Each structure stands twice: as C-alpha cells, then as structure tokens.
Amino acid sequence: MSTTAAPNYELLQQEGLETSLLEISMGPHHPSTHGVFRMDVKLDGETVVELKPVFGYLHRNHEKLAENMSYLSSMPFTDRLDYFNSMTNNWAYALAAEQLVEVEVPERAEYLRVIMAELTRLVNHVTLVGFFVNDLGALGTPLMYAFREREKILDLFEQASGARMMCNYFRFGGLRNDVPEGWLDRTRELVDRFPAFLDEYEQLLSENEIILSRTQGVGNLSRELAINAGITGPMLRASGVNYDLRKVDAYGIYDRFKFRVPYTDGDTGDCYDRFMIRMLEMRESVAILKQALADIPEGDIIGKVSKVFKPKPGETYGRIEGPKGELGFYLIADGTPKPYRYRVRPPSLINLTVLREMCLGGKIADAVVILGSIDIVLGEVDR
Amino acid sequence: MSFQLIIDILIATVPLLVIFPSLFAFTTWMERKALARIQNRIGPNKIGVPCTRVSLFGLGQPAADGIKMIFKEDIVPRGADKLFHLLAPILALIPAMLILCFLPLEFPWGKFMSGKVQAFMLDSAVIFFFAITGLNTLAIFMAGWASRNKYSLLGGMRAVAQMVSYEIPLVLSAVIVVMMVGSLNAKEIADAQSGFNWFVFSPWGLAAFIVFFIAALAETNRSPFDLPEAESEIIAGYFTEYSGFKFALFFLGEYIAMFAISGLAVTLFLGAGDGPFVDAAPWMPAMWFIAKIFGLIAVMIWLRGTLPRLRVDQLMAFAWKFLLPLSIFNILLAGLSYFALDARVANTTDDVIHYVNSGNPFAGVPELGTNEALMGAMIYRGMAGEQNPMAAKKWFLKAALKGHPASRTLVAWWLGIWVLSLVALYVMAKGLNNLSRSTTKPREYLYAE
C-alpha cells in the first residue's frame, strides 16, 4: 500500500501531547461491508486519514477450478461470482464460449437473453439502492421495498429456470429450456407495474434532505481517475463518461432496441450521482423490456451445438455490460474439452480499487456510504 | 404518621414502576409491528398466550424476548472495566425512572389517598428534569469507555457530543413555556393549559414544540439522530459489548427516557392531561396524558421507519447553526409578540372597563357582544376569581365573533401578530437552513441516445 497520508490535525503536531490515530479494522464481519470485506481504517476523531481495503476472504479458486473441468461445468460456478446477477454472468461466459465455436443463437433465445439480462439489471439496481440507503442509516424500509420488487422478479426467474438466484439458465448457443406457458404475460404485467414502484421509490428517497446532504459531495470520483482506474458501468457514467457496452459492442441484439444511456456532465461524480444514475437506468431497462416483450418471436431455444463441447485451439474475450460494469471472460482453448486458461474480469473488484482515493478525508460514515455506492459483491471480488 | 407516609410513597411510586415498564413492553411490540407494516412485513405474530395457539397479534413477543434476555449469558470482555461495565446500564435506567416522578400525571388513586397528584412536587421541576436528563450522557459514555471496544468508544464519544449539544435547544425551547406561565412547576404549567389553551396552539409555541421534539429525538438517540448506536457504521455503538440482561436494561432505560421526554413535551406544549371529556371520569387526565405520549412515540417510530441517519458533522451543524439560533430567535419573538398581545388585551380591557364605568351597558341598547367582552375584562383583571389572561382571550374572541368592535380590533391584532410570527419563524428557519448546510438539490442528468 502507498504511503500513509500525513494526519492533518494540529493537535498531533503540538509538542508534549501524546495522541495517536485510532485504528479500526472494519470487517470482515461488520454490518455494512456487504460480505466478508475488511477496511483497515485509521481515524483522526471521525475523519478517515488512511484506509486499506483487504479482501480475499471469499476466494474459491474459481478460475483454476474452471481450467480443470469441462466448459459446461463452469457455467453453474459463474452464477456464484456475482450472486445477484447470475443471468448476466451466464451470458458473459456463454458469449465468450460461443465466440470459440461460432454457433448461431436462435432468435427467440436472443430475445429471452435480453429479457433476462434486463430483469437482472432491475434486480441488481433495486437491491443496490436498497442497501445503499440502508448504509445511510435508514432502518431497512427502502431495502424492504426493494426486496418486495426483487422477489417478484426472482419468482419469474424461478419459474423459468428452476432457481431463484443460481439460475444456471444460459447454455452455449441458447438457453437451457424455453420459458413456461404464461411466463411472458406475467413478465409483461410486472414490467408494466414497475415504473409505479420506481415513482414511489423516488418520492421516498430522491428528494429527502438527509439523503441529499449525506450523498452530495461525498466520495467524488473525477473523470480522469475513473478512466485511469478502469472503472466501468454506472459508476463510470456517474463520473461523466458516456460508455455503455450495450451501445459500444451491441452484443446480442441490443442494436434493435431504442434506449438511452444516462450519464452526468462529470462535474461531481459523487455518491448521489451514482445513486441517481442507477435509478435512471432502471427506467431505461423497463423501456428495453417493453420492446423485447413486444417483439419476441416463437421458435427454437438453442442452436446446434454438439453435446461434447470441444472448441478448436484459440483464444477469445467475451464481455457484456453487466449491472455492475464490464464483465468479461477470457478463454484460451487448446483443443481439449477443458479451457487452457480461464480468466474473469470482475467489475466489482476493479471498481473497488478507487475506494481509498474516494474515502480519504471523509468521515467514517462516508466511507460506509461510498463502499455502498460502489456496488460490490464479494463473490465476484474474491472469486 | 409513618404508616400513612409509607402508603403515600408506595402509591406515588409503584404505579410509575409498574405502568411504565409494562408500557415499555407494549411499546417494543408496537414499534416492531408498526415498523414491519411500514416495511410491508407482518411483524411478530406467533407468540401470544402460552400453551395455546392464541397468538393475539404476537402480543406475547415482549415477554418471550424478556425471558430470553434474562437467561442469556452475560459476557464481559476480558479487557473491560468490570465495575463500570456493570454500573452503566443501571445508571442509564435510574435517571430515566426518576424523571417520571416529575410528570404531572394525575392517577385517580393518588388523589383519593392523599391528595397528591404526582409523585414528587417540586417548584423547579423543569430545571430538575433537565439536570437529571444530563446524567444519561454519563451512563452512555461510561458504557462506551468501560467496554474497551473501539466501536463502543466512538459511540460513547458521539453520544456525549450529541447530547450536550442538543440539551441547549431543548432547554431554550422549554424556556418559552416558562416565560408564558411564569413558573417552573410542572403542575402549574399543566393547569395553565387547561381548556385547550395548549401552548402548541401559538406560533412560537409551535416552533418551540418542533425544536423541542427534534432535540428530544437527539437526546433519546432516536432516528435520524441515532448516531451513538449507528448500526451501519459502528455496529451498535456504546452497547456493542452488552448482552443479556444488561442489554435489556439499556433498552429499558432508552424507552423509559423516551416516555419521560415525551411526557415533558406533553406537559409543556400539549396541555398535559387536558383533552375532550376530561371531566367525565377521574382517570381521564391520566389516560389523555398517556395517549398523548403514545402519539408522540408513534411519530418517533414513523420517523424511524422513514429517515436515514445524519452524519456527525451535519448533526453538530444542525444543533449549533440551526436549532440554537432558531430557538433564541423564537424566544425573542415570543417575548415581543406576547408583550404586544398582552398590551393589546390590557388596552381592550381598559376600554371595556371604561365603557362600563361611563354608563350602564345593560341599559339601553346593549352593544353586541358586550357581555362576553366584560367577562373577558373581568377575568383578565382577576375580578372573577383567579386572574387568567389565557381564558380572558377566549372571552374576547367570543365577543369579537358577536361583533364587539374593541374586541374585533383585538382579534385583528392577535391574528396579525400570529401570522407575522409564523412568517418570521419560517423565513428565519429557511434562512438558517440555507446558511447552515451546503446547498443540496436534485440534479439534472444527460442522456445518450
């Protein structure tokens, strides 16, 4: 870690006064570290003068494990990376593997993939905002409202894939099974009702004076630092960069949908921007969902892939715009049924790298809020 | 004599020791249930009558919690200061219980036995109240220090800073009531408000009540000022290292303090035991008193279910840059307008008396509303029993409604002063708000197609 910032406190410089900084190890079990994450904080009163993020408590050897099993067997493990967004994790991995064998994905499967990914984005953002306000000190009310809506979407996931969170639904070349009868109608109904929830949520949160003063001007992230640190996703857009892989890559069939990418002018890039960008993105996701649900055709659900997945030697990098940022899978195939190299680009970990820069000089309560606004899942950070 | 004394003491204190802890149990249930419903959950709904399937909306839950608390292992950290670790929860509870003695709570049996209406009559009750509330800070800091835990220490330090800061607006807003009544005696304050002359029904009283309520939230560590026990930042603050019965004592102390401070707010601003049908039964005043306390606690729960927490510097800024100037301004305003209004009432009284003296008002064509105006004047001068400016105003209002010209002028003055005071207070609050915190507002965002 870099050098400790000099404690900017006059008393410390006075001679004859024996004072020291208060060192606190926040975590690995702490109510607001979102899992097993630790922040070694040095406090001058309530002000953070040094912060050292420590992670790795949840390391599960995901990448090395994947190099020792078949391509398909890694699919359920990708669910467990960012366990809020198993659908998008599946998609990123499937995308990478499909580039190795160049398989055609049927039309209906592409539409269902978009629907699942955008529902996942709703799940992620709605839960993030809930937890974020919980970190601000609200007694779980916004979180419970968020979970209320999340439950409805998870019900849909369960009906389609059999599991609420660990969906394991995508396959190379399509999806595992078609959605059951009536599922699309039910999803349409949910999507139609979702904006009403967003309105209520915004009424509850986005004008609240306490939330405004707690988040505005807290944890500023400049555009330059965000780009240099490789930040992606809503956090990058909150720092004023218009960069969304759905527009840049137009993977899948995203070029068919009309949607907007919200971003800021980059003046502030604080927690409030990160919070609001996500709120606005949810509305755009609803717009995509409406179009996809209107246009979805009948048809096959999986393309022609041989049962034994054995790509020719080569390498590939598949990336998607996950709810947390750019999620990428880098694969090297060597002609065997197992990948030679398997590497995940986790948005959570890379977004976490700027935590120290954002927290220094703030209060300890700000550090918690900033961590909440980064939106990390330790399953993905530690892998 | 000694027997009579003991009975008196028992009758005065036992209700406080029985009623409020059982109300505490009910309040925890109420809070859990209300928060659950606010959050669209069900809340406790299983435990009711033991050994049956009667659940009574989960009303048995506090009892189950209490039993659990008692039988839990009491863990004292190895490095802790054992004596103070033990003393802190006790010290948190005692002052809270003590404060209850000063509330003008008229239990009918108290009246019946000895004529006493409250456990402890003191001419300087309001001052005593604030003096004892200050002890609570000590207990919390003691807990934070003795636990030998960094989170506890942070929580304890936050508590001291917060409670010392918020005591000032709390006292200053109570000063307004003391100014109007001219007494520190809780019973006299309560009596002065009888007949719906509650102090909250005046602009400066309303402002003082709001300031008092906000400061009371901070004094009792309730959301959005629950920084000393901020869960997302410092685990549980000063009671991080407390478990079992000690934790329960802290909890009890906190809730009793809530009752006490709400009780004081009710005494000072909300007319104590006054309310509709108050004379219908001897237990009505006590019932109204407790109902009002519960009303305030319901608002506290509601706030807790809605608001996030302030940051520590914002908390201090709010106390010193917003509440303190506002309450000082309020005192000034209250003094001035009360003086102006009183002068006007005196003037009108003089007019009426002069008119009466100059000729017989009841002969000839009586001017409209003269009887009421005369009544008001007599009450104001103390010619009809006790001198009572408040009640006098009510008679003048009646006279004005009937069309008495002098009273009408008085009411116009009255309304003018009220509206002016309200506007002045709002402008002051708004200005202070803009000054005390950096301007924050919702923002506009860009969209890329």
Added chain:
Amino acid sequence: MSILGGGIFKGMAVTLRNFVGSYFYKERLITNDYDWRPEDKLPQSIGEYPKEEGEQLRDTTTVNHYSRNFPMLLHDGGEPMDTVRCVACQICERECPPQCIYIEKSEDKTERSDNKAQFYPAKFDIDVSVCMSCQICVEVCPFDAIVMNSQFELSTPDRFGGLLVRRDDLLKSNDYYHKIHPQEAATRDQKMVADKAAKEAKKKAAAEKAKAAAEVKAKAAAEAKAKEEGE
C-alpha cells in the same frame, strides 16, 4: 424554492401509505406464513398475474414446474433396482461441477425383469451438503436416468451420514416424477419414446442395409459363382 423539510414529508407520506396499504392490499405484503408441509404440494401452473390489487401475488409455499433442488434416480416402476435406468456410465460423476456424486459400477451385468442385461450402480451416493442444485448431471445423462427432485426439506440432525443420500433413497419412480414435474416429465418421455423409435428405426435401417448388403453380396457371390461355374 422548495418547502423546508418537504422531501422528508414526502417520504413520510410514502411510508404512511405503505403502512395503511399493507392492511388492505395483499400484494404489498410479500411475506406469508410458511406452510409446514410444503413438499406435499403439487406444482402450480403459473396462472394469471393477479389483476385485482387485493389478490395475493404469489403462494410462496408451492413449487413450480422447473423447480430443482436435489437429484433423484428414476426407475420405471415395480421393484426399483429391476427397472433402474442408470447404467453406471459415470458421466454425471465426471461432469458434476462440485464433484458430489460417487458411483461404483457393478461387477456383473444383471438379468432384470425387463430382460435387459445391464450394468447397474452398486453404489450411488450424493452429498447434499456439497450439491449445488445446478442440474448439470441431468443434462449430461444420456439415459434420462437422473432428474431433479423439488423436495427441499432436507435438514437432518446428523451432519455426515444424514447428508449423504444413498442409492436406495435416491431411487424414485417415473410416476413420482410425473407428479412433481408433469410438463417436464411428459416431454422427457416423449423424447425417450422418439429416441427409442429413432434408434429402432436406425437399427431397422441398419439391419435392412445389412440385409441389402448381404443380398447384394450374396447376389454378387452367386453371380461370381455362376460366372465361375460358367467358366
């Protein structure tokens, strides 16, 4: 110029609405009581999304068609080991991502009631504590022998033995499968029948081909013979 504290009052209005609403609109109240015997419940079709506000949004105690929790071994009725579909090919054991399946192949083939001589699993253990319900074993099985059960009350006071499910406990009849996952079981049966038919057709075709080839061969041989004889 906004009202002082306006945002806070707005938020309080929302919480009040939810407080009152939770007593009148069941849709708001997402939690409901846990049914003590949920595993007896049959799967519910998705059904209509509730149109009325007062309707219950969902019944958390039912399972649905694709629900998966833990694998089971299928047999076609009767004495389980006589009709077990598993032939101990051990593909699922190899492919299982968390490696929770343990199979021991039988030494000998058995004569079963359906007159097929097959290897069978002498041991087939799955560890509940390791299994992550991913359904990969179901997908790789060439014999449709392993499918997912939706039973989820699997807790036990025994940490080791109790969580290791043995072959005989894993065996479930196809009828049971039809009961818990009717749609899935039906498609699977159809597929099996189709596969079987295709296989037989293939066999038949192969046989015919072989026959034809033999005929051609015989003909050729006869011709050759005739030629030989002619010479």
